[in-house]
Every structure is written in C-alpha cells, then in structure tokens.
Amino acid sequence: MEFNPNNIITAISTITASVFSGLLGYVMNRNSKALAASRERIAVLASQHKAALEQVEAYHVEEGLLVAELAKLGRGGIKTHKTRFRDMVSRQGFARPSMTALDARKAIDELKAHSVR
Secondary structure, eight states: OOOOHHHHHHHHHHHHHHHHHHHHHHHHHHHHHHHHHHHHHHHHHHHHHHHHHHHHHHHHHHHHHHHHHHHHTTSSOHHHHHHHHHHHHHHTTOOOOOOOHHHHHHHHHHHHHTOOO
8 A cells, every 4th residue: 555645634634624513513502502592581581571561551550540530539630649659659769660651561562573582
C-alpha cells in the first residue's frame, strides 16, 4: 500500500466534519429545549398578566358603579367619592390607581393580538 497524503486529508476532513456536525446538532437540540421552555414560561406569564389586567378593568367598573350609587344618595359627586376612596387607599400604603379601565382594556387587547403560541 502506497502512502497518499490526499487520503489522510480526506480522512481528517471527514472526522472533523462529523465532530462538527455532531456538536452542532447537540447545541441546537439543547437550545431548542431552552427556547421551548422560555416560550412556555412567557405564555404562562402573559396569561397571568392578562388576568391581572382583567381584574384592574373589573375593579374600575365596580368602583364606577359604587361611586355612582353613592352620588345618587346626594352626598357629593362621583369624582369626589372616587378621590376620597383613592386617598384612603393611598394612606393605607397601596398604590394609587393610575391605569384606567380603558388602559387595561387596550393592554388586554394588545396581549391577545401578540399572544405567544
């Protein structure tokens, strides 16, 4: 058998390509699992965020109904009651609502439009 440098180069190239291909497959598989887990986590968080926004919207509607009923009793206007109750909540250490029901609805609709699948 005669020594041929082309056979050695071909063998080394084949081994290198096999190692590289195997390594690439391993990295891609590992990254696809991480990506799938990340997508699942994002979907869960988006669902929880949507539920919280729906609660904000519902509480604003409820607040509107309650202060409208109080205003009907003749003890101040709707804005007066809202301000009074929001001030009481703030004094207890809670955040003063800055998001409106409309803001919450817009955010919900945007989440639905860009939901992660």
